Amino acid sequence: MTEAQSSMNTPPQPSSTVEIRPSNVGPAIPEDGYEWRKYGQKYISSIGKNRSYFKCRDKNCRVMKKKVEWSPSDPSNLRIVYDGTHNHPSPTSLKEDESLTSTAKQYDLANQVLRPS
DNA sequence: AGCCTTTGACCAGCG
């Protein structure tokens, strides 16, 4: 039978293209004052946790990588691991008195995350 | 137009 008939049938269901940025993969993109581009996500069975991979968007910062690790049952508990070093000033000013007072360095503590092999 | 995000597959190193 001609295909163009048969009333509605075998609908290709195009609305199922591909999942569009559901934003439900993680707790949220924690902005620490820099901009990052997510380039991968994997579940590490070794520790039973999810791990997201972020890269600094700055051209002078391509070496700076950020890894966000969070428990599948506790997305609120994030573990941020920074790799590399920034070679450019903060693209976005955190606040205005952060660099003058002790307000800054708060994320520095996050950098102290130990790296157990 | 550009930029962003997501998923799958591949590769390499190690024990």
Place this chain on the structure above:
DNA sequence: TCGCTGGTCAAAGGC
């Protein structure tokens, strides 16, 4: 030697 895991890349679509 093999298997496994972790890590990265590419493509597509949407705003």
